[in-house]
Amino acid sequence: MPNRPIRFLIVDDIPENLLALDALLRRDGLAVDHAHSASDALELMLVHDYALALLDVHMPGTDGYELAELMRSTERTRGVPIIFVTAAERDETRRFRGYEAGAVDYIFKPIDPVVLKSKAEVFFRIGCQARDLLRQRDEMQQIARDRDRAAAQLRAHTDNSPLAFVTLDQDLTICDWSKGAERMFGHATADLLGRSAEDSGWLDRAGAATLRGWLGPHDGAAPRHSAETQLGHASRGAIPCEVYGSILTEAGRRTLSLQILDITERKRAEEVRSLLIGELNHRIKNTLANVQAIARQGLRRSGSLGDFEQSFNGRLQALSRAHSILSDSTWSSAPLDQLIDDQIRLGTLDSDRLRRRGPAVELAPDTMLRMALALHELATNAVKYGAMSVPQGIVHLDWVARNRGISLTWRESGGPPVSPPSDRGFGSDLIAAVAGGEEGAVSVEWHPAGVVWTLRLSEGVTALAAPSAAADIPAGQPPDKGVVLNGRRILVVEDEPLVAMDIRTELEGAGAGPVQVARTVDAALSALNERSFDAALLDGNLKGQPVDPVAEALxxxxxxxxxxxxxxRDHLPQGFDDVPLIQKPFPPPVLRRVVTDLLDAGLARAAE
Structure with missing residues (x-):
């Protein structure tokens, strides 16, 4: 439309007149159409819009007056300005008829070019203005359509957004309340529009003071604000929200546009995380304190360093396995049967000579850890001195649930004759500690046929709805083969220096050498590229880096x-389920046994 020419129409039955008028009118931006008759003119006017029509009065058939009347009777051509061109005398009657037919002016022949051009110029400019107005109208209509489309999109986004969009005026009156706000706060739009945000109960006094501060005077560009505050929910009361505010100014009045995020779940997660961190710190410190106590008491009461090492490693393993069981249950509680099965799996108890009976119960975390130490001590004593020290010995393990507690009996039979010990050892103290130090909660009877321990716990025990069937789990690992690792090249990939040093010392003490330590993924890959190894021990995580590349290289x-x-296993590289796993902490015999098995497997593979 901006480049569309202005169009004039000349209607005359004489071709020479058409050419003459055309020559006088022609100019840039103007298109002049010719019609030799009224019918031709009407056809052209159905196709084009004209800023001016120059009609010859005297034409055969339909004359200029009749054509003008036809134009005024048709909606499309009614507004086209008409100038009659005539050679007739200036008769007032004729002129009156022409104006009555809709003419705006007359031009008389012979035509004065100056008069023609000046009158045509007026209509040319009117045509340009009309064209510009049409263009502006179209542009405004397009702008309006774009605006409506943008407003519809914005409304759709605000209605479907997880955010709530709220607009307040300078008096904190609610001017707009989105569908997201309805969902977030449970208030219908009709109930809040036009109401004070504070009086409606949606905004408390502290929040109102914050928003009034945002609406206060400011210099420069409109600031952006954010804050955490409590906002009222229709049924849940105050809920924590994160609020982002933008100041908008229109017609001298300022409004506050708010985007609001419900952070209830985030606050709960932060509280849970804080509780978990506190609980984790508490458990770690308690565990370290328990390890410290076991080490100190063991050192005081052991006859030699060898005895201390053996007993300390066993007790540490009992704690470690109990921790693993609790971790699998997210430290909520764990079944007593699972703890007993774990002692069987480690080889501390022999499933073929253990008779257990009791309802299905779960132990709280603290109770679980103490019970793990107690069962370890009972089993260790039975293996050293009691029923498990001879092939025909039997251990009966029975328990009865009592309210939130349990009464557990360990009874040995078929072993060597029993007599009370002259001194109370540290193991007996650990067994007694399972009840938390309560007087009379742990008792022992030294019958010649076998010792009987009774442990009574008043809390930390939950009876399950149905009894669990104790699974028959094979006895523990076979005893250490005692193979000396003479000259075997072993790679230890471990990022903890003390653990790496302990493993290296154990392997070199068994005759392995050289033992190379790599503390990073890159160092391990470099070592494997430089030389070959008879076996390797790979940590499951190196300073936060996954060890998959090292496992694949091996x-x-x-x-x-x-x-x-x-x-x-869930946190180790996938696709390596056939690779053995040594759980930390581990006793030295387990380490030597697994390494020996690896070396035997390597020799068998080489012989294939």
Missing amino acids: RRSRTPFCFVSGYG
């Missing part, structure tokens, strides 16, 4: 290896 090089980790 498999490609056909190097036998095992994982050494505090993680379970």
Whole structure:
């Protein structure tokens, strides 16, 4: 439309007149159409819009007056200005008829070019203005359509957004309340529009003071604000929200546009995280304190360093396994049967000579840890001195649930004759500690046929709805083969220096050498590229880095290896379920046994 020419129409039955008028009118931006008759003119006017029509009065058939009347009777051509061109005398009657037919002016022949051009100029400019107005109208209509489309999109976004959109005026009166606000706060739009945000109960006094501060005087560009505050929910009361505010100014009045996020779940998660961190710190410190107590008491009461090492490692393993069981249950509680099964799996108890009976119960975390130490001590004493020290010995383990507690009996039979010990050892104290130090909660009877321990716990025990069937789990690992690792090249991939030093000392003490330590993924890959190894021990995580590349490199090089980790299988590289796992902490015999098995597997593979 901006480049569309202005169009004039000349109607005359004489071609020479058409050419003459055309020559006088022609100019840039103007298109002049010719019609030789009224019918031709009407056809052209159905196709084009004209800013001016110059009509010859005297034409055969339909004359200029009749054509003008036809134009005024048709909606499309009614507004086209008409100038009659005539050679007739200036008769007032004729002129009156022309104006009555709709003419705006007359031009008389012979035509004065100056008069023609000046009158045509007026209509040319009117046509330009009309064209510009039409263009502006179209532009405004397009702007209006774009505005309506943008407003519809914005409304759709605000209505479907997880955010609530609220607009307040300078008096904190609610001017707009989105569908998201309805969902977030449970208030219908009709109930709040036009009401004070504070008086409606949606905004408390502290929040109102904050928003009034945002609406206060400011210099420069409109600021952006954010804050955490409590906002009222229709049924839940005050809920924590994160509010972002923008100041808008229109017609001298300022409004506050708010975008609001409900952070209730985030606050709950932060509270849970804080509680979990506190609980984790508490448990870690308690565990370290328990380890410290076991070490100090064990050192005081052990006859030699060898005895201390053996007993300390066993007790540490009992704690570690109990921790693993609790971790699998997210430290809520764990079944007593699972703890007993774990002692069987470690080889502390022999499933073939254990008779257990009792309802299905779960132990709280603290109770679980103490019970793990007690069962370890009972089993260790039975293996050293009691029923488990001879092939025909039997251990009966029975328990009865009592309210939130339990009464557990450990009774040995078929073992060597029993007599009370002359001194009370540390193991007996650990067994007594299972009841939390309560007087009379732990008792022992030294019958010649076998010792009987009774442990009574008043809390920390939950009876389950149905009894659990104790699974028959094979006895523990076979005893250490005692193979000396003479000259075997072993790679230890471990980021904890003390753990790496302990593993290296154990392996070199068994004759392995050289033992190379790598503390990062890159160092391990570099070591594997430089030389070959008979076996490798791979930590499950190196300073936060996954060890998958090292495991894959070991498999490609056909190097036998095992994982050494505090993680379970779920946190180790996928696709290596056939690789042995040594759980930290571990007793030295287990380490030597697994390494020996790896070396044997390597020799068998090489012989294939």
